[in-house]
Amino acid sequence: MTEHVLSVFHRWVGTDDRERVLQVVQPALVGLIDGTVSTLAPIFASAYLSGSHTALFVGLATALGAGISMGLSEALSDDGSLTGRGSGPARGLITGTATFLGGTLHSLPFLISNVDQALVVAYAIVAVELVAIALIRKRFLRVSLAQSLVQVTLVAPSSRAWASVWARPSRGSRGPRTTTGPDRLVTRHRLTGSAGWA
Numbered sequence: 001m002t003e004h005v006l007s008v009f010h011r012w013v014g015t016d017d018r019e020r021v022l023q024v025v026q027p028a029l030v031g032l033i034d035g036t037v038s039t040l041a042p043i044f045a046s047a048y049l050s051g052s053h054t055a056l057f058v059g060l061a062t063a064l065g066a067g068i069s070m071g072l073s074e075a076l077s078d079d080g081s082l083t084g085r086g087s088g089p090a091r092g093l094i095t096g097t098a099t100f101l102g103g104t105l106h107s108l109p110f111l112i113s114n115v116d117q118a119l120v121v122a123y124a125i126v127a128v129e130l131v132a133i134a135l136i137r138k139r140f141l142r143v144s145l146a147q148s149l150v151q152v153t154l155v156a157p158s159s160r161a162w163a164s165v166w167a168r169p170s171r172g173s174r175g176p177r178t179t180t181g182p183d184r185l186v187t188r189h190r191l192t193g194s195a196g197w198a
Contacts, residue, residue: 017140023086024094025140029133031070031095033152035102036129038066043107043122052110052118059107063100071096105129 039062047055075092078085085091106129109121134148 019084019086021140022084023080023091025136026085027074027091027095028098029136029140030074031067031098031100032102032129032136033133034070035063035066035099035104036106036126036133039063039103039107040126043110044119047110047115047119047122052113052115055115055118056107056110059110060104063103063107066103067096067100070099102129 039059042062043055043059046058071092073092074095075088077088078091079088080086080091106122106125109118109125112118112121130152131149133152134143134145137143137148137152138145
């Protein structure tokens with residue numbers, strides 16, 4: 001196991017920057033971005049609607065599904081023979097793992113039962129993830145840090161806003177509806193199976 005890890009490390013050090021970007025960095029970056037972005041709206045919407053534990057399970061399930069989907073897509077879409085991007089299965093494993101990691105990190109704060117506290121921690125972790133993505137793009141893709149930060153930091157507020165929009169109507173409709181007149185008879189009949197005024 002140690003020899004294999006050392007072998008992978010030596011290959012990483014020995015490759016030129018272009019191969020490193022094509023075969024490792026780009027697949028990992030694609031996965032990290034997808035995992036971070038695609039899970040934000042479902043996690044936050046679940047937290048707003050149902051609390052921490054639901055958000056945790058939704059986040060982990062979404063991260064797992066996205067990781068499998070992205071890994072298979074990367075592995076099966078290009079075997080590397082024409083593009084020089086390396087082994088398809090290896091890139092698929094990298095992309096799938098990075099996707100799962102990106103979706104899982106900001107799901108873990110919802111182990112905290114207090115949803116307000118969990119959301120604060122989750123927001124902080126998302127911020128760290130987005131800064132890490134910006135730094136990776138600067139280091140390997142030569143994108144300016146300012147431009148990258150602007151691009152990636154637009155993601156979290158927009159996803160959180162959509163989650164709030166989706167959750168608000170449902171939150172407003174929760175709880176028993178107050179009815180009067182004939183509606184009370186219909187409501188009671190549906191609930192109890194018997195007619196009569198409440």
